[in-house]
Amino acid sequence: MTKSTTSAWREARRQSARESIVDAAWDLAREEGLLMWSLRDLATRAGITTPTVYAYFDSKHAIYDAMFGQAATDFAEYMARPYDVEGSREQLFVYVRRFFDFCTSDVERYQLLFQRTIPGFTPTPEAYAPSVRALRTLGQVLAENGISEEGHLDLATALIGGLVSQQISNDPGGVRWMRLVDEAMEMYLAHCQTSEAGHSPTSRSGRTTGARG
């Protein structure tokens, strides 16, 4: 028992040290870009030396993976917060606004999570899982708005992703595309709900597979 608590304590210390290294990595990534920091920089920033970093991570890619996992968890939590609105339509709007805000509020996090910007790096399935789960919610919210065709889901990701991308690339920190989010979703809903009218009533029973024509 004493043994197990000691071991748990050590494990907690270890996790804490890992997290402080990952935090330092995020600081550097935000200052100099996701790719432009070195393990030397990182060690200095974290107040340790390079070999010590290797006591906690096997490689630089392992650090990216930890960063990805942290970002994915943040994303899942951010999107899963309670929706204090009534109606599936308003819920969709809140979902999209949230997604937009999450992405634009931290460009490097967005790049690591949703762009494929680090050469040779692919997140492990464990790190990737929360992100997949959170993205699946979009399909559910759309389904509750009577939208279940695969093509319309793809259209939504393109539209929302396009708004985010333009905002980040061409007006970082501004609102030029942010203020178009609601209008874009109204446009989208008007189109898809007209197009899919009659195929599925409102919620619950929507068909989600095979609809392709």
Added chain:
Amino acid sequence: MTKSTTSAWREARRQSARESIVDAAWDLAREEGLLMWSLRDLATRAGITTPTVYAYFDSKHAIYDAMFGQAATDFAEYMARPYDVEGSREQLFVYVRRFFDFCTSDVERYQLLFQRTIPGFTPTPEAYAPSVRALRTLGQVLAENGISEEGHLDLATALIGGLVSQQISNDPGGVRWMRLVDEAMEMYLAHCQTSEAGHSPTSRSGRTTGARG
């Protein structure tokens, strides 16, 4: 006279050598990614040595600039080809399809031209100019469809860019988002033309034919 022709000849030879270096750079960029090739690789591929590269370009960034300039010129020419369709509406569709095809047919070219993926690199104004000119055409084509609000232009760039980006990231070489392009533009036109009906002096009908004159 002999002197001037000789000098022009030499200049042509020099330009030719520059182009073959840039071509080799594109080959490598497409094989290993925009960032993952070195001047050594490039020299080997071009059949010369590293110092010889420096006889034609001052730095690696100068090579990126030449690549950017070439891509921008290709883009301008690709988009400026004659539009063998009648009506401003069809013209817009052709424009967008062309843009989509140009971007998705060469991912590295797209990344260099429209993403900001090379650290520390900004294209010179001369290299950038053709791209700006070609992009301005979108505004004109939209205006001929009765769409002139700034926000609606931004909405178009977000929508089109989003489709391109999703296609490249999530279904490279496929058609999953390509086949949504026309539908997306119909959705867009239905929204914007309704929204701007009456505001715009150029067009007030939803479906214009031959407004270009």
Added chain:
DNA sequence: GTCTATAGCTGGATAGAC
């Protein structure tokens, strides 16, 4: 202009003492 040779630096990762 083209080469050989190399400077000068930075990167990720390791050995081994403590």
Added chain:
DNA sequence: GTCTATCCAGCTATAGAC
């Protein structure tokens, strides 16, 4: 686990002979 010291590979860029 943490350090000092270092390895080794890669990079851009340059010097200087021809």
